Amino acid sequence: MLYSEKVMDHFTNPRNVGEIEDASGVGQVGNPKCGDIMKMYMKINDDTGVIEDVKFKTFGCGAAIATSSMATEMIKGKTIDEALKVTNLAVAEALDGLPPIKMHCSNLAQEAIHATLSDYYAKKGIEPPEGLLQCDGCCGCDKEDAE
Amino acid sequence: MDKRIYVDHSATTPVLPQVLEKMLPYFTENFGNASSIYSEGRDAKRAIEAAREKVAKAIGADASEIFFTGCGTEADNWAVRGTAYANRAKGNHIITSSVEHHAVLHTCQSLEKEGFEVTYLPVDEFGRVSPDDVKAAITDKTILITIMFANNEIGTIMPIEKIAKVAEDAGVPFHTDAVQAIGLVPIDVSKVNISMLSMSAHKFGGPKGIGALYVKKGTKLNNFMNGGAQERNKRAGTENTPAIVGMGEAIEIATADIEGKAKKLSALRDAYIEKVLSKIPYSHLNGHPTERLASNANISFEFIEGEGMLLSLDMKGIAASSGSACTSGSLDPSHVLLAIGLKHEEAHGSLRVTFGEENTMEDVDYIVDNLAVIVERLRSMSPLYEEFVKNAK
The missing domain is CATH 3.90.1150.10 (Aspartate Aminotransferase, domain 1)
Structure with a gap:
């Protein structure tokens, strides 16, 4: 199995690792059974809807850590609407691809973004926008388990 | 970073230089097919039989009880499937453990689809199968007990002598996957009642693509590979002479001390x-x-x-x-x-x-x-x- 240089770069020097004390939203997806857990923190400007800061912590393989890192980089400084448009495929492509067996790791990145935004809306008491995934994590794993 | 530290010897080992040296002539000048009657063929045949002696000696077997295979996995597949088919009239029950290598585990699972029943014995917290559990699992339909000698992942050595005794007392053939044990644990099949034992050369300084199955005299075993009359009609396919020579050299070195x-x-x-x-x-x-x-x-x-x-x-x-x-x-x-x-x-x-x-x-x-x-x-x-x-x- 071969990882791209970009995956190795993001695994070795992950961007945005950490926690945000007064986060606007916190989301965690995945479970130990499937081997990946991704936790994401966001600081969101209520007026502009801009994700001003984002941090993550991930339990998982090199691909899981790299996709977490890339996903945070892709949404930092972007609006919520823009963040919601980030897809699994876009994260994987930004990393110059992932080995087929690792594609579920990129699912986790998208799910983490959505879970964190869900938490933000819940905390605000605002109705979440359409297109927000309702997934408590590891949707990808469940799918593969069923195969 | 130039220096490499290789600590994955259970995955594979480098071929020892002295092993490679012995193998090399059998790729080129001594390339003959061991089944051929002329001198090139006889040279290859002699080299194979010398290697067979070495493999046999390393585990206390007779050379006639050693059959070369394409790998350790083939030896496991052959032992389990060949015993199951050879004893089908007698019964359909196989006893194994939940920590076997997939070569045994997946073979057992595929036999289940053919109507065989398999008991996957649990292990204790250290990964050991209890000989008492083996004994308790035996029924009048049991035709094979297969328990690995040592585990490839956690290195736990099974109580093989006791399990072999249980099998012997019950008159059930006993196979052990000894792929990880050769060269690290002394094995003497003349003292322990093992019916079949799987080996793989690349785990002990030999080349990849060659294994062997020890089959105790009198053990009923159907063929796995069908074709020519190689390996005394038990395992068809032109002998991989250089690899066999390498396995013989490697096992001699690995078991010397x-x-x-x-x-x-x-x-x-x-x-x-x-x-x-x-x-x-x-x-x-x-x-x-x-x-x-x-x-x-x-x-x-x-x-x-x-x-x-x-x-x-x-x-x-x-x-x-x-x-x-x-x-x-x-x-x-x-x-x-x-x-x-x-x-x-x-x-x-x-x-x-x-x-x-x-x-x-x-x-x-x-x-x-x-x-x-x-x-x-x-x-x-x-x-x-x-x-x-x-x-x-």
Whole structure:
């Protein structure tokens, strides 16, 4: 199995690792059974809807850590609407691809973004926008388990 | 990083230079087909029979009881399937363990689809099968007991003599996958009642693509490969003469001084285990504390996942392996680690280091020093560790 240089770069020097004390939203997806857990923190400007800061912590393989890192980089400084448009495929492509067996790791990145935004809306008491995934994590794993 | 430290000898070993040297002429000048009647063929035949003697001698067998195969996996497949088919009229029950190599496990599972019944015995926390459990599982339909000699992941050595005795008393054929044990544990089939035993050359300094099955005289076994009359009509296919020669050389070297080798390797293993457990918190040893292969140390590191460790170690020039799902090409972690009662996250965080004779105490220190930094870095990124620290406060 071969990882791209970009995956190795993001695994070795992950961007945005950490926690945000007064986060606007916190989301965690995945479970130990499937081997990946991704936790994401966001600081969101209520007026502009801009994700001003984002941090993550991930339990998982090199691909899981790299996709977490890339996903945070892709949404930092972007609006919520823009963040919601980030897809699994876009994260994987930004990393110059992932080995087929690792594609579920990129699912986790998208799910983490959505879970964190869900938490933000819940905390605000605002109705979440359409297109927000309702997934408590590891949707990808469940799918593969069923195969 | 130029220096490489290879500590994955249970995965494979380098071919010893003296083994390679003996093999090389059989690729070129002595290329003959061992079935041919002319002198090139006779040369090959002689070399194969000399290698067979060496393999037999290494385990206390007679040369007529050794059959070369394409790999250890083929030896396992042949032993299990061949015994099942040969004894179908007698019964359909097979006893094995839940920690076998997939070569045995998946063969058993495929036989279940053909109407065979398989008992997968549980193991204790150290990965050992209880001979009493084997005894209790035997029915009048039992036609095969297959329990590995030593586990490939956690290095636990099974109570083979006792299990062999149970099988002997019940008159049931007993196969053991000894792929990991050859060269690390003394094996003498003239003293222990083993009906069949699988070996693989690349685990002990020989080439890949060659294995052997010991079949005790009088054991009923159907053929697995059909074709020509090679291996006395038991295993068809033109003999891989260079590889067979290599296996013979390698097993002779590997079994010449098992005690001395085990002493050296276990000193490295024990130093590594002691240093890791004392330097890195929330780490624990998997497998038996003493009844384990001299080469094997399998340690779980809580809160982190194995593949990240392997990639980070590789960047420091260290080659090791893990029971994590991410390295196995599936989503499930090692069946062995789950069978000894580990939680999924503990199994994902396992690291297997298997030493070889070229490793040194300096290697041990280098690995432990780097590992401590790597584990700390991965933990600093882990939400499980974050949660643990918060709850501990």
